Amino acid sequence: MTRSMTAFTRQEMQQPWGTLIWELRSVNHRYLEPHFRLPESLRDIEGHLREALRHAVSRGKVEATLRFVPEKSAETLQVDSTRLHEVLAATRDVRIAGVEMQALNPLELLAWPGVLVESTLDMREVKQQALVVFRSALKDLVAGREREGLELKQLVAQRLDSIGVIVAEIQKMMPQILQAQRDNLQQKLYELATGLDAERLEQEIVLMAQKADVDEEVDRLQTHIQEVRRVLEQKGPVGRRLDFLMQELNREANTLSSKSIVAATTRNAVELKVLIEQMREQIQNIE
Template identity: 80%
Template sequence: MTRSMTAFTRQEMQHPWGSLIWELRSVNHRYLEPHFRLPELLRDIEGDLRESLRKSISRGKVEATLRFVPEKSSGALQVNQERLQEVLAAAAVVTAAGADTQGINPLELLAWPGVLVESSLDMRVVKQQALALFRTGITDLQAGREREGVELNQLIILRLERIEAIIAEIKQMMPRILQSQRENLQQKLMDLKAELEPNRLEQEIVLLAQKADVDEEVDRLYTHVQEVRRVLSQTGPIGRRLDFLMQELNREANTLSSKSIVAATTRGAVELKVLIEQMREQIQNIE
């Protein structure tokens, strides 16, 4: 499947202890180049983040920003139930000894050391949730890259179809072009009132045909086009392979242009180069 390297996603998760917000954006790059912006409290999960990213994306510059907003109530006071039960059990012992403990003041119980504690935020939970949300973000980012990849695929296919049409036109024109050149050469000789031996004339025609023969270039152009189609249907990263094929297509188009002996094939070669360059620009953004 064709995947673009350009996409953006924003993922947000709310918890009683606070909120996590991931923003991921990717653009084209020759290799995978991740950049993370993390809160200091979550800095030590960067290694796990890089590993998750590497397993999903092979190319592109990826910028990932995490915001962590803790809830103000996350540091609220809580009753240590275990400690409270210990205090009440001790009070029961005192009551059993004959002391009056019926009027125990709850505020006095709360003032007992260890009964009232300040809840602390468990950062292990925050880190786990941040990693889980990041993986969700990667999935959504990949979905965006795939959607744009479908559009890029269609744009390239349209240009491949036009290239095939130009190749067919040139191949169909070549016999007429060579025959026309032969007749032109004969007419020039007649105008100059010069005569050549039949064998010499045939040699000149053969040399002209060899110079103008583009069958090999046309065949290679067609083969490269079919290879581009095959690569587009593959899964996994295909951008580098497509970029190489664009270089090969351009090489054949240049050779075709240099062998051109009439304006029609020159125009065809120029249009080929324009189409190849348009595809190359789109392929620069394919993973």
């Protein structure tokens, strides 16, 4: 399926521990060029992200940005009961030894090292869910590229139809054009070369007619048109192949223009070049 290299998607997941937000955008590029913007706490999953992207996309500049907004309630202060009991046991030992002590202040107990601990968020689950959301966003990005690719395919097909009409018109006109050119050349040569051998004149006429013949160019144009249609129906990346075919089509259009002997052929050659350039601009966005 023909895919565009231009797309955008945004995926969000909310959990009790926070919110994950992925934004993926891609534009055309000759190769696959990924750029990841990740929070430092999630930086170590980048390898898995690159691997998933490489399997889903083959060309394009892809920017992937992850935002992680933790819930405030996800990180709380908790009392380490074991440590608290150890501190209380130590105070009882002091009393047994006969040392007078004032009543214990709860705030002082909480200030004792190790009694009050911060409940940290389990980042393993966050990383796992970040990968899940990324794969979902990547799937949506590919679907967007496929939708736009279908539109590009239709635009290219429309211009191929127009090129086919022009090529058929040139093919239809060529016998009459060549005959008119032959008659014109023959008349001029007979007027300019009254002493020239008749057989030599005929050879010159045939040689000039051969130089103006564009049958080979027309045949190659038709072959390239068929090949473009075939490539558009292929699966997988086809952009580079299509770009090469645009160069070949343009080459034949230039040759056709250089061999032009009447205004109608020149006009058709110019129209061909315009259509080919329009296709080339669309194909620059095809994966």
